[in-house]
Amino acid sequence: MxxxxxxxxxxxxxxxxxxxxxxxxxxxxxxxxxxxxxxxxxxxxxxxxxxxxxxxxxxxxxxxxxxxxxxxxxxxxxxxxxxxxxxxxxxxxxxxxxxxxxxxxxxxxxxxxxxxxxxxxxxxxxxxxxxxxxxxxxxxxxxxxxxxxxxxxxxxxxxxxxxxxxxxxxxxxNDPPQIAPLPPGITTLDIFQCDADGVPDDSTAFNLTQNTPLIKGSQTGVSVAFYTSQSDSLLGINELSAPNAFVNTSNPQTIYVRVENDLTECSATSEFQIGVNNEIALAANEFAICDDAADGNASNGKATFNMQNVSAFVFPAFASPGNTVQYFLSQQNAEDGVNPIAATFYNT
Ligand SMILES: [Ca+2]
Ligand SMILES: [Ca+2]
Ligand SMILES: [Ca+2]
Ligand SMILES: [Ca+2]
Missing domain, CATH: 2.60.120.380 (Jelly Rolls)
Structure with a gap:
């Protein structure tokens, strides 16, 4: 039965x-x-x-x-x-x-x-x-x-x-397809990013398709589509036409996803959140290296820092190529964007 x-x-x-x-x-x-x-x-x-x-x-x-x-x-x-x-x-x-x-x-x-x-x-x-x-x-x-x-x-x-x-x-x-379980190390389909399009209005383009391989998992013969309403996702109508550059219309915004078997037409739906987050959370606010003798004194509390290594530790999300993280010795310089310190920095 x-x-x-x-x-x-x-x-x-x-x-x-x-x-x-x-x-x-x-x-x-x-x-x-x-x-x-x-x-x-x-x-x-x-x-x-x-x-x-x-x-x-x-x-x-x-x-x-x-x-x-x-x-x-x-x-x-x-x-x-x-x-x-x-x-x-x-x-x-x-x-x-x-x-x-x-x-x-x-x-x-x-x-x-x-x-x-x-x-x-x-x-x-x-x-x-x-x-x-x-x-x-x-x-x-x-x-x-x-x-x-x-x-x-x-x-x-x-x-x-x-x-x-x-x-x-x-x-x-027929059995419906599944929204694949997330692989180890990935905890959510939610996408939060900075409003980096030059217009600070809490709205920016998201590439929703970055979630497609996660939603498919190992399933073949299935298609993934994105929607802005749950009803549309259930009915498979009004699919987003450009999910690789979807501009959020509210912040945060719920995106509905439908995975459909191409042969049986069976489907499953889920949802995730996207949002603009203009607060960059620091992974750490301190960074230390061991003193060394490169400056002729291994115990003077001074050494040369590779600022890229600092970024990888303090801003891991921004340490990839294409992003620029600049450092300054005063708040005022940071706000004005003047006199950033060099790629290597010798603390004084
Ligand atoms: Ca009857
Ligand atoms: Ca914007
Ligand atoms: Ca009747
Ligand atoms: Ca009818």
């Missing part, structure tokens, strides 16, 4: 909701869970069956990994009998080539039912039912074969409840 639950939040919102149409269906995989999806309406009207059509719909694409029964309960979050969910199940070749195999458009109030749950099960014998008072909200489970693809359209003609889907059958779906 492969059973798991995921939630879709049907929020009343007025952004265009791409998953209302076949072409932009959400792909269901393994333990993929969806939260905070914003959807409303039906996009293009693509359904006319079981005496109904799309009202507030969600298209879900299901790739079958192992043969078995496809059986599910669609469970409204609210048990109010006025909350009416319908569904239409198609076998799928392409969006121009879908064949309806099940639908139920029974209205639980009209049919005098005691529950607003709808779906498929093994005890029903009918395959199509509805609308209104016709049926009992359940039709026969479907025998599915590995490699097949199905499209489940969940529609909410009445009510505004969120809902979950419980998969009860023996068929399994």
């Amino acid at each position: 492969n059973k798991y639950i995921f939630f879709f939040l049907l929020l009343i919102s007025f952004r265009s909701a791409a998953q209302t149409d076949c072409l932009d269906a959400v792909v269901v995989c393994g333990n993929t869970s969806f939260e905070n999806l914003e959807l409303n309406g039906f996009g293009n009207q693509e359904i006319s069956s079981c005496g109904s059509e799309e009202h507030n719909s969600l298209w879900i694409k299901i790739h079958i990994q192992t043969s078995g029964t496809l059986s599910f309960d669609i469970v409204p979050e609210s048990s109010d009998i006025d909350e009416d969910f319908d569904f239409f199940l198609y076998s799928y070749i392409s969006c121009d080539d879908i064949t309806e195999v099940r639908c139920s458009t029974t209205n639980p109030v009209s049919a005098g039912l005691s529950s607003n749950v709808t779906g498929t099960n093994n005890s029903e014998t009918d395959e199509f039912e509805g609308p209104d008072l016709n049926g009992d909200s359940f039709v026969k489970a479907v025998d599915v074969v590995a490699g097949e693809t199905y499209m489940l359209v969940i529609d909410r003609p009445f009510g505004n409840s969120n809902f979950s889907v419980q998969w009860n059958g023996t068929a399994t779906f």
